[in-house]
Amino acid sequence: MAGSVNKVILVGNLGADPDVKRMSSGDPVVNLSVATSESWRDKASGERRERTEWHRVVIFNDQLAKVAEQYLKKGAKVYLEGALQTRKWQDQNGQDKYTTEIVLQRYRGELQMLDGRNDREGGYQGGGQQRSVSNDSGYGGGNQGGQSSGGGDFSRDMDDEIPF
Amino acid sequence: MAGSVNKVILVGNLGADPDVKRMSSGDPVVNLSVATSESWRDKASGERRERTEWHRVVIFNDQLAKVAEQYLKKGAKVYLEGALQTRKWQDQNGQDKYTTEIVLQRYRGELQMLDGRNDREGGYQGGGQQRSVSNDSGYGGGNQGGQSSGGGDFSRDMDDEIPF
Amino acid sequence: MAGSVNKVILVGNLGADPDVKRMSSGDPVVNLSVATSESWRDKASGERRERTEWHRVVIFNDQLAKVAEQYLKKGAKVYLEGALQTRKWQDQNGQDKYTTEIVLQRYRGELQMLDGRNDREGGYQGGGQQRSVSNDSGYGGGNQGGQSSGGGDFSRDMDDEIPF
Amino acid sequence: MAGSVNKVILVGNLGADPDVKRMSSGDPVVNLSVATSESWRDKASGERRERTEWHRVVIFNDQLAKVAEQYLKKGAKVYLEGALQTRKWQDQNGQDKYTTEIVLQRYRGELQMLDGRNDREGGYQGGGQQRSVSNDSGYGGGNQGGQSSGGGDFSRDMDDEIPF
DNA sequence: TTTT
DNA sequence: TTTT
Numbered sequence: 001m002a003g004s005v006n007k008v009i010l011v012g013n014l015g016a017d018p019d020v021k022r023m024s025s026g027d028p029v030v031n032l033s034v035a036t037s038e039s040w041r042d043k044a045s046g047e048r049r050e051r052t053e054w055h056r057v058v059i060f061n062d063q064l065a066k067v068a069e070q071y072l073k074k075g076a077k078v079y080l081e082g083a084l085q086t087r088k089w090q091d092q093n094g095q096d097k098y099t100t101e102i103v104l105q106r107y108r109g110e111l112q113m114l115d116g117r118n119d120r121e122g123g124y125q126g127g128g129q130q131r132s133v134s135n136d137s138g139y140g141g142g143n144q145g146g147q148s149s150g151g152g153d154f155s156r157d158m159d160d161e162i163p164f
Numbered sequence: 165m166a167g168s169v170n171k172v173i174l175v176g177n178l179g180a181d182p183d184v185k186r187m188s189s190g191d192p193v194v195n196l197s198v199a200t201s202e203s204w205r206d207k208a209s210g211e212r213r214e215r216t217e218w219h220r221v222v223i224f225n226d227q228l229a230k231v232a233e234q235y236l237k238k239g240a241k242v243y244l245e246g247a248l249q250t251r252k253w254q255d256q257n258g259q260d261k262y263t264t265e266i267v268l269q270r271y272r273g274e275l276q277m278l279d280g281r282n283d284r285e286g287g288y289q290g291g292g293q294q295r296s297v298s299n300d301s302g303y304g305g306g307n308q309g310g311q312s313s314g315g316g317d318f319s320r321d322m323d324d325e326i327p328f
Numbered sequence: 329m330a331g332s333v334n335k336v337i338l339v340g341n342l343g344a345d346p347d348v349k350r351m352s353s354g355d356p357v358v359n360l361s362v363a364t365s366e367s368w369r370d371k372a373s374g375e376r377r378e379r380t381e382w383h384r385v386v387i388f389n390d391q392l393a394k395v396a397e398q399y400l401k402k403g404a405k406v407y408l409e410g411a412l413q414t415r416k417w418q419d420q421n422g423q424d425k426y427t428t429e430i431v432l433q434r435y436r437g438e439l440q441m442l443d444g445r446n447d448r449e450g451g452y453q454g455g456g457q458q459r460s461v462s463n464d465s466g467y468g469g470g471n472q473g474g475q476s477s478g479g480g481d482f483s484r485d486m487d488d489e490i491p492f
Numbered sequence: 493m494a495g496s497v498n499k500v501i502l503v504g505n506l507g508a509d510p511d512v513k514r515m516s517s518g519d520p521v522v523n524l525s526v527a528t529s530e531s532w533r534d535k536a537s538g539e540r541r542e543r544t545e546w547h548r549v550v551i552f553n554d555q556l557a558k559v560a561e562q563y564l565k566k567g568a569k570v571y572l573e574g575a576l577q578t579r580k581w582q583d584q585n586g587q588d589k590y591t592t593e594i595v596l597q598r599y600r601g602e603l604q605m606l607d608g609r610n611d612r613e614g615g616y617q618g619g620g621q622q623r624s625v626s627n628d629s630g631y632g633g634g635n636q637g638g639q640s641s642g643g644g645d646f647s648r649d650m651d652d653e654i655p656f
Numbered sequence: 657t658t659t660t
Numbered sequence: 661t662t663t664t
Binding site: 012 | 167168169170171172173174175176177199200201202217218219241243247248249250259262263264266
């Protein structure tokens with residue numbers, strides 16, 4: 001269908017370390033379990049209530065998968081953007097099952113680490129520095145820069161790589 | 165959890181007329197089935213391929229539910245914004261099932277009709293006029309107006325209702 | 329125009345403490361200066377480059393304004409959602425000027441604090457606890473709950489307030 | 493800054509045909525003027541009021557620029573996604589001016605035509621067919637497909653190009 | 657003016 | 661399973 005949009009935006013925390021699998025190509029595919037929650041005051045009881053939603057996230061995007069593998073850990077807070085996808089599978093009894101996931105495809109999606117650092121677990125891996133990543137870093141070209149182009153004049157420098 | 169975001173944005177078409185149920189309060193709850201699709205060229209075969217994703221949408225937001233009930237029909241193109249929610253249920257065999265839906269809660273979410281008209285099915289109801297709705301219309305207050313407030317001066321008119 | 333959407337989503341850091349003004353009604357209106365930046369590697373020089381964009385944010389939404397006033401400080405990282413708006417004004421020389429802002433209207437927009445705490449400046453105000461806020465908290469009603477409604481059965485509890 | 497997001501989502505209509513300029517490279521850069529509007533009922537007068545916001549959009553993304561040039565016309569309804577950017581320039585009197593634009597960079601942003609057709613102006617070009625475009629079409633690789641992978645088994649076909 |  |  002022309003003219004359709006399928007976008008999910010999450011800010012949440014990882015419930016576990018990333019689960020990394022390898023494609024036959026050697027490319028990593030990373031599965032994340034991400035929690036979002038909201039709290040509100042119950043009208044009747046006046047009590048504070050909370051609801052947590054768990055999201056299954058699958059990262060096929062190579063760059064983002066590598067970053068997720070390297071820098072994300074249980075508890076990390078992330079911003080991510082992907083598309084909804086439901087896949088059908090059969091359990092061991094041959095029962096049909098459906099799983100809905102947020103998918104970050106190749107060349108699509110976005111992932112941002114929102115922790116200043118991610119070493120809160122005291123992880124032995126030196127890593128966990130704050131990293132900002134997006135699916136386009138490294139795909140060459142692209143820039144707009146040019147803070148300064150004149151009025152009617154049209155001149156923005158287009159010489160560098162990936163402005164943002 | 166403080167600081168979380170759970171947002172889905174879809175632009176797609178209704179696969180069927182809205183399914184309307186009534187709460188005991190009489191408020192409508194509307195279920196929509198929304199298709200998004202994408203097409204791409206297969207690398208190997210060079211063929212054009214298409215993939216359609218179907219989304220279950222549940223509208224608890226009263227205003228949006230009423231609009232959906234009144235104006236949406238099979239085939240209508242909509243913009244909508246909601247939150248992901250997975251609920252567990254048992255089928256007739258007592259098997260656990262999970263369904264993930266995009267939920268438009270009370271006072272949350274957004275719904276926009278993107279068709280100039282919605283009578284493509286030749287519906288008998290004269291309706292289907294283009295309607296723009298959002299979850300806040302009618303909740304009083306709100307304005308920004310003031311196309312014109314001066315430099316350091318701070319004066320925006322705040323007298324009308326719901327600016328957008 | 330029916331069927332339009334005007335939405336800005338930012339995750340960035342405050343360049344200064346919130347600037348609070350009072351409406352004649354006593355309601356606060358909060359102005360924020362928010363920085364987003366991106367970095368990339370220059371294709372030619374191979375150098376790392378960075379570009380920072382500054383955004384003017386105006387919060388008319390009462391609840392969010394109060395939270396911003398109370399909890400946000402210079403350096404805080406926030407998620408926010410608003411609408412683009414350009415207003416015209418005259419400087420002291422009578423020159424026309426235009427300013428584009430991200431506006432969080434009454435009953436619209438969203439603001440989330442993304443810092444675990446916001447006391448990095450050692451602020452004297454005890455505040456700065458992590459707070460999660462949204463424009464709808466407190467506007468009564470709303471819930472979907474119901475983790476558990478059965479197969480064809482339609483029964484979700486609708487008794488509490490604001491589920492998320 | 494690591495961990496920042498700068499995203500604008502618009503659904504609106506073109507106020508004029510696309511304005512196309514060429515870079516020295518021959519690549520098109522397309523400027524669009526996009527209107528979004530909202531209407532609400534004035535609290536005091538009870539009158540219906542409307543506010544239209546005009547957005548300047550600049551498309552540096554080659555693919556999207558080509559599509560915009562070829563298919564978009566005055567009045568077309570579009571979905572687009574870009575980043576906010578403010579640039580400074582001097583008018584003929586040497587006065588500093590600032591212009592805020594929504595920028596679709598190379599390899600970033602999204603553009604979707606939302607009209608079934610775009611010939612409402614009676615344009616002479618037969619064109620205006622519905623087109624769905626995104627910034628990644630054609631950048632090779634990428635797919636998730638696999639409607640069907642089994643339970644614990646991990647096997648999705650990764651052979652085609654760009655699933656969405 | 658922020659942040660990394 | 662996260663986070664506050």
